[in-house]
Amino acid sequence: MALAAEPLASGAMAQCQSITKCGGVDIFYPFGLSSSGCAMAPGFEVHCNDTGNGVYKPFIGRNVELLSIDVQHGQARVRTGISSACYNISSQEMDPADEWYLNLTRTPYRFSDSANKFTVIGCRTLAYIADQDNVGKYMSGCVSVCRRADLKGVTNGTCSLKGCCQTAIPKGLDYYQVWFEKSMNTSGIYNQTPCSYAVLMEASSFTFSTTYLTSPHEFNNTYDGMAPVVLDWAIETANTCEEAEKSRTSYACKSDNSVCSNSSNGPGYTCHCSQGYQGNPYLQGPNGCQGEFPFTPQS
Known part of the structure; x- marks a missing residue:
């Protein structure tokens, strides 16, 4: 995803004053559908794409699905991939980790430090979050463990380092990537907890469930593989x-x-x-x- 943030000379034309929709999502100015030429800047263009069977959904950039726009607070909710690492019973090995990143550099968006948390789920899991390789300055991690996969004391609705870990992110983050510590895997405890997960996501949309530990892919399936994350946006002409x-x-x-x-x-x-x-x-x-x-x- 790479979007410029220069203003369009046309500004808010009369025909761009009304609220438009795509897939049930209201598109408010300074955002605008890319086909209309109404966006204040290219970074606020929304692409209304047919995702199959006539189902249209809004996207910013090439493939970041837009869930909602909050004009009053300068925020937008989008979907981001859930990283996972699971034990494969058939191969008796860990499957290659499915690790995601999201790049918002050179766009008017930043990951909200107040609305999001880096969330890690598992009983033998250490996951890292960082900005860009080589040029980046930020790296952190979160460890989630259960001694010998013992789930006693793990409670629904409570993320307390046992089975679940959350940590804050700094301001100004416009790129994040996730990876797992490979020395910590579920190969020895797969009967109790086969999978580990990690994602930067909207904190208010997450409620921990013990089934995320015991049922393969349950956390991933709950969000259909893509969790909501909140972006702060701003007018960057000044x-x-x-x-x-x-x-x-x-x-x-x-x-x-x-x-x-x-x-x-x-x-x-x-x-x-x-x-x-x-x-x-x-x-x-x-x-x-x-x-x-x-x-x-x-x-």
Whole structure:
């Protein structure tokens, strides 16, 4: 995935003011369907692709499925692959690990450090998360163990290093890859826990289940192999609001009742409606921030 973030000269044209849909997902400006030319910048283009049997789904980049867009908070939810390593009963060996990465470099997106956690599941599992090889600066890991695959004390809904491990990520992360420590595998405990999993995913979408340990592929099947992850996005034509406000033509906060905020996760800025207003802060007129729900101060 490699997307530029330069503004389109056309801006928000009149025919681009309404909300469009793809596969039941609302597409809000500054995003726009690639076929419409409505996106504020190429990085916000959404491709509405036929995934088979007439089922259309939205994607950013070449193959990152888009689940939802939150204009007010400058976030988008997408799907990312679950890495796994399983013991093969037939071959009596570990299958080659299925290890994923997601590259958001040179795009307006960053992995949300507040909404996501690196999540690892297994009873003999050490998984690593890192940014790009050679040029990267970040690497961490999470270990999940159960002594001799003993599942006593492993509890549904509790991720406490026994059978499940979670760790935070830093701000500014625009690339992540996963791999497993090969010296830790399930070849000796496959009767109890045959598989290990690792994924960077939305923390609020995860609830630990003991069946993720005991049933082959259960965790993978729960999310159909792709877990939700939250991206922070920003308008990157300026590094800060102060810088952006100097050019009213390229300034993205178009609504009269909009407020600019510096991005908390990388360069750029986002727009949101002033308190008491709702709508799209990137649009002027009736589709912008409106006061149907006026704010009443507390006495």
